[in-house]
Amino acid sequence: MARTKFAPNPEVAKQKQADALTKLELGIQELLESGDWQKYLRTQSRFHNYSFNNCMLIMAQCPHATRVAGFHTWKSMNRRVRKGEKGIRILAPIIRKLDDEIGDPDASTRALVGFRTVSVFDISQTEGEDLPEVETSLAGGDAGLWEALELFSIDNGVPVYLEASLSGARGYCQYDDTGKPIKIAVDPTLSALHKAKTLAHEIGHSLLHSCTEYLGHSTRSEKELEAESVAFVVLDHFGLDTSNYSFSYICSWQQGKDAIANLKASGQRIQQAASQIIDWVEGSFATGA
Ligand SMILES: [Zn+2]
Incomplete structure (x- = not known):
């Protein structure tokens, strides 16, 4: 990827991120209202x-x-x-x-x-009859975003590793005893697009969540919504569409109805973290500074 590809464009950047959040909200709403999601959950429960x-x-x-x-x-x-x-x-x-x-x-x-x-x-x-399915993997390239995100995370003090066999997970964020994020791991067998999406998701955790928040079960759903939304907004900014995966991922953690309210409540935090990543990629990474 040519480094100039991520040329900074601050005027449109903020608007683009706000638009991405709206797109996420509408997509989740549509999935919840289409009946497909309920059908899928009913099948799963059997x-x-x-x-x-x-x-x-x-x-x-x-x-x-x-x-x-x-x-x-x-x-x-x-x-x-x-x-x-x-x-x-x-x-x-x-x-x-x-x-x-x-x-x-x-x-x-x-x-x-x-x-x-x-x-x-x-x-x-x-x-x-076919069983109702939802998207569980993303196919396609990453337009060079993995490299940019990896450098961002290293710059942020959290090195990135490729690790196979994550027992079902596609990535994770690891914290030290003091609660500081120290490592991100991503499954190398994923497609380039899915790898970049997963890395952006884990970076979202590392920027927004403490160790207890990341591991805590009762609040985990909001954390997953925030991390996946950060990934969605960042990838959308660089022209990569993860809606098929992100919408259903968020719904699966939110048991449906609370998703929109929680998305609104977390909107500012999501945008802040997404901006931090996007600004760095478009600034430091694009200019090679
Ligand atoms: Zn997560």
Whole structure:
């Protein structure tokens, strides 16, 4: 990428960032109102979280399995198990009501009394209606943004590493004992666009969130909304569209309805962090200073 590509343009920069936030807000609103999101969540809720042992059993019998459910669950999603497909055998707990001996009629207890074998099927063994999906990866190039963002983060005191196997995560921000961000890691197997998006997201965390805020479960959803919004605004500024991914990512952390209100409440913080990154990239990086 030619360094002149990120030439500074301060007059339009602020307006562009405000426009990007509006675009984000409208996109999330549209996703929430389209019904697609509700449909997606309903489908998700029908898939069990299998126990570790059952995951091992599924993997041993069907290594390529991605979506696994019982015969009737598939039927309820308008898909059928194809004739002749062999079920994947897993263990289902047998729970029985135990008679209460103390005499309280409401106090019947339930206990695990054993296991039985049941059959489940992978999506590849079924046919029928497509399942509603949302975007879980971004494809495409990054117009050289990764390099610029990496230098920004180093300049900000947080070196960037490429790390495979992040156990499901695409990146993370690490803090030291004093709560200072000291490291960002990004999955190298992602596309160039997705890598740059993830780096901008983690930089958002490093600029806006303390270690306790980053790790805290109760407030994590707002932090995820802020970090992903920073990434969206920064990439939008440089002409890279992440809306397919960012909208649904934010919705998944926000349980829908609070997303717009939280976005408005965090708007200023998001813009501040996004400006800091954009100004640096367009200033220091573009001029090579
Ligand atoms: Zn995050």
